[in-house]
Amino acid sequence: MAGQDSLPLRRLKVFQPLNRLTDDQLVLLASRAERRSLGPGQRVVERGVRDGLEFFLVSGQVELEAVDGRKSVIDAESDKALHPIARLQPRMYDVTAVKPCEFLVVEQDILNQMLRSAPVAQVEMDSGEGTGGEESEEHHLLMEFYSELRSNQLKLPSVPDVAWKVRRLVDREESTAEQVANAVSADPAIAAKLVRACNSPLYRGFSDVRNVREAVVRLGMRTTRQLVTVFSMxxxxxxxxxxxxxxxxxxxxxxxxxxxxxxxxxxxxxxxxxxxxxxxxxxxxxxxxxxxxxxxxxxxxxxxxxxxxxxxxxxxxxxxxxxxxxxxxxxxxxxxxxxxxxxxxxxxxxxxxxxxxxxxxxxxxxxxxxxxxxxxxxxxxxxxxxxxxxxxxxxxxxxxxxxxxxxxxxxxxxxxxx
Missing domain, CATH: 1.10.3210.10 (Hypothetical protein af1432)
Structure with a gap:
C-alpha cells in the first residue's frame, strides 16, 4: 500500500506539521507513507498502545473514546483534523471509524527526521539578519526540541489529584455535596482556599460559611468543580x-x-x-x-x-x-x-x-x-x-x-x- 496514489502536495500541506516541510520532502514523505482505508466500526488505534505512527485523517469521520468514557467526533473537514489523530503515545483514546475513512499513516521517526532537516525559512526561523536559509545550530536544536515534544518524550503536566477526583465526582449525577466536600478536604490547602473564596465578595451570602461542606452547598457542584481546578492549577x-x-x-x-x-x-x-x-x-x-x-x-x-x-x-x-x-x-x-x-x-x-x-x-x-x-x-x-x-x-x-x-x-x- 505504501506510495500508491500519493496525495497531491496541496493536500499534504493542509496538515500540521507537514506544512513545515519543503515540496521535495513532502514527495519523499508521501513515498514512504501508507494510505490506509477503514470502514465504519473498524478500530483505528487502541488506547494504551505505543505504535510510533502518526495518523492524518484524509477523509471520513472518527470517534475518540477516553478512559473515562467521554467521546468526541472528528470529521476530516474540521479544524481538529489538521493535526494527527490522538497523537499522544501511549494512546490516550480508542479511535474508531464512524464513516468510511482514509488515513495517511506516517512513522514518527521518519517525520521527525524530516522536520529536523527542514530549512530554516520553512519554520520561520529566519530573523531577517541574512541567514540565507543556512541551517544554524540553533535551528537543529529547535527541530530536535520539536521532535521530543511530538514524540512525547516529555512529561505533560498531570491534573492535580484533588481536581481530578472532584471533577469525576461532580460528573456523576448520584454524587452528594458531602462526598465532594470530603474529596476537597483531602487537600487542606485547596479546602481552605475554597472556604475563603466562598466568603469573598464574589460569592458571600448573608453569613460566612464555616466549613467545606457549607461552601460546596452554597457554591453548587459545578462552581465547586471549576474553582477547585482553578486553585490547583x-x-x-x-x-x-x-x-x-x-x-x-x-x-x-x-x-x-x-x-x-x-x-x-x-x-x-x-x-x-x-x-x-x-x-x-x-x-x-x-x-x-x-x-x-x-x-x-x-x-x-x-x-x-x-x-x-x-x-x-x-x-x-x-x-x-x-x-x-x-x-x-x-x-x-x-x-x-x-x-x-x-x-x-x-x-x-x-x-x-x-x-x-x-x-x-x-x-x-x-x-x-x-x-x-x-x-x-x-x-x-x-x-x-x-x-x-x-x-x-x-x-x-x-x-x-x-x-x-x-x-x-x-x-x-x-x-x-x-
Missing part, C-alpha cells in the same frame, strides 16, 4: 531553573489577568458560566508550561530569548490541546486553547463560546502592553460580534471593563488566595 506553573521560573511567573500573571477578564466578560456579555470562562482563561496558555519545563534540558538554545519565544509561539496551541486532551477536558475548553490567539477565528456555533470570551479577554489584556503592535482592531475580530446581545464594540467593551474594574480586581484577588 497554581502548582502546575512551576519549573526548576530560575530564568525559566521567571517566564513561568510572567505566564501565570498573564493567565490570571486573562482569567479575570473572562469571568467579567462572560458574566456581562454572554449566558456562559463565569467560572467556566475563568478556568478557560486560566488554561488558555497551558501549552506553554511543558515548553518551559522541557526548555530546562536545552539551556544553550533557550539562553536566547528570541528562540524561546519562537518555540512558545509555534507550540503553545498544539501542546496545549494535547494537555487538555490528556486531562479529558471537554471540546469547548480545548477549542479555547487551540484558537486563543487566532484573532480571525469564527466559531461555527450560533451562541457565544468560551473561545470567543478568551480571544476578547486576550486582546484586552494585551492593550497597552509591549505585545499590542500587531493586534487587529476590535471591529475586525469576529469574537467581538458574537458576545451576547450587547453588540460589543471597542468603546463599549472598554467602558464595560472600566465599569467592572472593581469586579476584575475581586476575581484577581480570588486567584491570589493562598
Amino acid at each position: 497554581r502548582e502546575v506553573f512551576k519549573t526548576r531553573q530560575a530564568p525559566l521560573q521567571r517566564e513561568m511567573e510572567k505566564l501565570w500573571r498573564h493567565s490570571r489577568e486573562v482569567a479575570a477578564l473572562c469571568w467579567v466578560l462572560a458574566d456581562h456579555a454572554t449566558r456562559l458560566n463565569p467560572e467556566e470562562a475563568l478556568l478557560a482563561g486560566l488554561l488558555h496558555d497551558i501549552g506553554v508550561v511543558p515548553v518551559l519545563v522541557q526548555a530546562e534540558h536545552h539551556s544553550n538554545l533557550f539562553a536566547n530569548e528570541a528562540n524561546l519565544q519562537h518555540a512558545i509561539g509555534e507550540l503553545r496551541a498544539d501542546v496545549g490541546t494535547a494537555v487538555l486532551e490528556s486531562w479529558s477536558f471537554p471540546p469547548t475548553f480545548i477549542n479555547a486553547v487551540r484558537f486563543a490567539e487566532e484573532w480571525q477565528h469564527e466559531c461555527p456555533e450560533s451562541e457565544p463560546q468560551l473561545t470567543d470570551v478568551v480571544i476578547v479577554a486576550q486582546l484586552h489584556a494585551m492593550i497597552g502592553s509591549s505585545q499590542n503592535a500587531d493586534l487587529p482592531s476590535f471591529d475586525q475580530v469576529p469574537a467581538y460580534r458574537r458576545l451576547g446581545e450587547m453588540e460589543l464594540n471597542a468603546s463599549r467593551s472598554l467602558q464595560l471593563l472600566t465599569e467592572a474594574r472593581a469586579r476584575v480586581e475581586e476575581v484577581q484577588q480570588l486567584l491570589s488566595i493562598r
Whole structure:
C-alpha cells in the first residue's frame, strides 16, 4: 500500500506539521507513507498502545473514546483534523471509524527526521539578519526540541489529584455535596482556599460559611468543580531553573489577568458560566508550561530569548490541546486553547463560546502592553460580534471593563488566595 496514489502536495500541506516541510520532502514523505482505508466500526488505534505512527485523517469521520468514557467526533473537514489523530503515545483514546475513512499513516521517526532537516525559512526561523536559509545550530536544536515534544518524550503536566477526583465526582449525577466536600478536604490547602473564596465578595451570602461542606452547598457542584481546578492549577506553573521560573511567573500573571477578564466578560456579555470562562482563561496558555519545563534540558538554545519565544509561539496551541486532551477536558475548553490567539477565528456555533470570551479577554489584556503592535482592531475580530446581545464594540467593551474594574480586581484577588 505504501506510495500508491500519493496525495497531491496541496493536500499534504493542509496538515500540521507537514506544512513545515519543503515540496521535495513532502514527495519523499508521501513515498514512504501508507494510505490506509477503514470502514465504519473498524478500530483505528487502541488506547494504551505505543505504535510510533502518526495518523492524518484524509477523509471520513472518527470517534475518540477516553478512559473515562467521554467521546468526541472528528470529521476530516474540521479544524481538529489538521493535526494527527490522538497523537499522544501511549494512546490516550480508542479511535474508531464512524464513516468510511482514509488515513495517511506516517512513522514518527521518519517525520521527525524530516522536520529536523527542514530549512530554516520553512519554520520561520529566519530573523531577517541574512541567514540565507543556512541551517544554524540553533535551528537543529529547535527541530530536535520539536521532535521530543511530538514524540512525547516529555512529561505533560498531570491534573492535580484533588481536581481530578472532584471533577469525576461532580460528573456523576448520584454524587452528594458531602462526598465532594470530603474529596476537597483531602487537600487542606485547596479546602481552605475554597472556604475563603466562598466568603469573598464574589460569592458571600448573608453569613460566612464555616466549613467545606457549607461552601460546596452554597457554591453548587459545578462552581465547586471549576474553582477547585482553578486553585490547583497554581502548582502546575512551576519549573526548576530560575530564568525559566521567571517566564513561568510572567505566564501565570498573564493567565490570571486573562482569567479575570473572562469571568467579567462572560458574566456581562454572554449566558456562559463565569467560572467556566475563568478556568478557560486560566488554561488558555497551558501549552506553554511543558515548553518551559522541557526548555530546562536545552539551556544553550533557550539562553536566547528570541528562540524561546519562537518555540512558545509555534507550540503553545498544539501542546496545549494535547494537555487538555490528556486531562479529558471537554471540546469547548480545548477549542479555547487551540484558537486563543487566532484573532480571525469564527466559531461555527450560533451562541457565544468560551473561545470567543478568551480571544476578547486576550486582546484586552494585551492593550497597552509591549505585545499590542500587531493586534487587529476590535471591529475586525469576529469574537467581538458574537458576545451576547450587547453588540460589543471597542468603546463599549472598554467602558464595560472600566465599569467592572472593581469586579476584575475581586476575581484577581480570588486567584491570589493562598
